[in-house]
Amino acid sequence: MVAAAFIGPGTVTTATLAGAGYGYTLLWAVLFSTLATVLLQEMAARLGVAGRLGLGDAIRQKVRHPVWRILAFALVLIAILGGNAAYEAGNLTGAVLGFDQWRVQLGVWQFNPLILLIGALAFLLLFSGKYRTIERFLVLLVGTMSLVFFFSALLIQPDLGAILQGLFVPVLPENALLMVMGLIGTTIVPYNLFLHASAAAKRWESAEDLQQARRDTVISVFLGGLITMAIVITAAAALHGQVDSVNNAGDLAQQLRPLLGEWAQPFLSLGFLAAGLSSSITAPLAAAFATAGILGWSSELTGKKFRMVWMFVLLIGIAFSLVGFRPLTVILFAQIANGILLPVIAAFLLWVMNDKNILGALTNTTARNVLGLIVLLVALGLGLKSIIGALG
Numbered sequence: 059m060v061a062a063a064f065i066g067p068g069t070v071t072t073a074t075l076a077g078a079g080y081g082y083t084l085l086w087a088v089l090f091s092t093l094a095t096v097l098l099q100e101m102a103a104r105l106g107v108a109g110r111l112g113l114g115d116a117i118r119q120k121v122r123h124p125v126w127r128i129l130a131f132a133l134v135l136i137a138i139l140g141g142n143a144a145y146e147a148g149n150l151t152g153a154v155l156g157f158d159q160w161r162v163q164l165g166v167w168q169f170n171p172l173i174l175l176i177g178a179l180a181f182l183l184l185f186s187g188k189y190r191t192i193e194r195f196l197v198l199l200v201g202t203m204s205l206v207f208f209f210s211a212l213l214i215q216p217d218l219g220a221i222l223q224g225l226f227v228p229v230l231p232e233n234a235l236l237m238v239m240g241l242i243g244t245t246i247v248p249y250n251l252f253l254h255a256s257a258a259a260k261r262w263e264s265a266e267d268l269q270q271a272r273r274d275t276v277i278s279v280f281l282g283g284l285i286t287m288a289i290v291i292t293a294a295a296a297l298h299g300q301v302d303s304v305n306n307a308g309d310l311a312q313q314l315r316p317l318l319g320e321w322a323q324p325f326l327s328l329g330f331l332a333a334g335l336s337s338s339i340t341a342p343l344a345a346a347f348a349t350a351g352i353l354g355w356s357s358e359l360t361g362k363k364f365r366m367v368w369m370f371v372l373l374i375g376i377a378f379s380l381v382g383f384r385p386l387t388v389i390l391f392a393q394i395a396n397g398i399l400l401p402v403i404a405a406f407l408l409w410v411m412n413d414k415n416i417l418g419a420l421t422n423t424t425a426r427n428v429l430g431l432i433v434l435l436v437a438l439g440l441g442l443k444s445i446i447g448a449l450g
Contacts (some may be wrong), residue, residue: 059340060099060254060275061282062196065203066337067152068145069244070330073286076237077293082217082224085105085290087238089225091245092283094433096276097426098404100148102251103275106258108265109416113255113403114351116410131352137399138348139367141343146375149341153334154197156311158371170381171326177329177376180339187360189260192339199336200281207288210314213326214295221291239443242436245286248399251407253344256357265420338375342368398445401437408434 076084105111108395111119114134121127154160154172161170183192230238254275261270296314314322346367350357356366407429422430 059193059196059257059278060250061200061278061285062336063250063253063340063344064095064245064247065200065282065285065333066149066341067155067330067334068148069286070152070289070333072237072240072244073289074293074297077295078239078297079292080231080237080293081231081298082220082291083231084234084238084241085221085224085287086226086228087241088245088283088286088290091242092280092286093252094242094436095245095269095283096279097429098246098251098407099254099275099279099434100272101363101407101422101426101430102254103258103271104417104420105407105410106255106260107262107268108418108420109331109410110259111255111416112259112347112351112357113252113355113407114348116255116351116416117406118352118354120406120413127192133399133402134252134348134352134431136155138252139345139371142249142345143371143374144378146212146338146341146371147378149334149338150375150379151334153331153338154333155330156323157177157331167381169382173379174377176335176338177372180335180342180372181369183339183367184342184359184372187358189257192343193261194317196336196339200285202332203285203329203336204281206325206332207285207292210292210329211288213314213318214292215293216291220294225287238445239285239440242442243400243443245283246400246433246437246440248403249341249344250346252351255342256347256351260357261421268420280384303410338372342371345371398441401434401441404423404430404434404437 069413073088076087105113105116109116116135117130118127121130127242153176154170157170157172160172161168182197185191262268280389298324311323311326314326318325346364347357349367350361350364355361373442400413408422408427410416411430412427414421
């Protein structure tokens with residue numbers, strides 16, 4: 059579920075542009091962000107499994123001062139609920155990238171009916187209220203992304219030596235700082251921490267399951283990181299040096315055409331479809347978990363208020379994507395709110411993971427706290443980048 063959440067159309071596009079613009083040199087940034095995500099997501103999983111709390115629940119319990127509580131609630135609701143509603147349009151639009159031939163014209167209105175099919179599928183899965191069913195479907199989507207992007211990376215016959223150098227010899231090319239922050243920012247996602255803690259509490263029954271939960275987290279996040287690396291590698295081998303002609307991930311298909319022929323476009327379109335569909339399911343779910351936890355509602359997937367939240371996020375996304383409307387003002391505010399939220403949530407997570415009343419003997423070790431502080435500093439940089447970028 060976590061891998062499915064952070065490998066969306068935005069990640070695919072960012073990784074494509076990174077490979078096209080800088081070759082293999084920024085692979086180290088993907089590796090760093092993957093390791094940082096493992097660290098934070100393990101904490102979120104431990105909070106859910108050992109503490110039996112979602113992150114929203116923990117915020118509600120730990121933040122007692124009325125003023126700070128109102129500020130915390132407002133920030134989470136604006137960034138997660140409002141932001142995910144705006145981003146959902148991008149998930150759905152990204153899912154149909156490569157299916158332009160399906161577009162229909164009704165008077166002056168042009169739209170892709172595949173968006174409605176994807177929205178309906180997401181709705182039915184979430185409405186089922188069956189966590190295992192949702193999880194298995196996301197496993198299928200992540201598997202599809204793995205097949206498409208790993209196969210693409212192998213097929214393009216990349217330079218193995220350059221890949222290893224890019225992974226383990228950090229280099230910051232000129233004007234590449236924002237791209238590095240973008241690669242990290244598409245992997246370390248604030249709403250994933252809410253999603254993971256709540257989902258872990260539902261999937262695992264007690265602290266005895268913690269080792270299994272940790273193994274699951276490491277495998278899932280590294281698989282997501284490998285998918286991102288595969289996209290960077292494919293773009294580096296196929297598009298590096300052609301950055302002026304690269305606008306989005308769809309340009310990859312043209313470079314694979316000599317190898318796959320007419321299958322190139324539908325093959326990569328399948329990967330984009332899986333990325334967009336997976337995020338269109340997890341974004342509303344994460345918003346519902348965060349909102350329910352913060353406001354003290356039931357986080358049962360069949361709960362009435364819980365369903366109302368994810369329905370709002372999903373329906374807003376469908377409406378915006380169908381009419382081709384990009385809620386720029388909402389997205390800008392969401393970017394600013396998420397830029398503030400990421401370091402705040404990382405700091406709060408470190409705070410709560412040292413609370414023996416919640417976690418007993420399973421609190422953070424000194425090593426985890428030191429590593430967490432390093433990630434927190436990076437999160438501060440990401441936050442500043444997000445805010446500056448949103449303000450132009």
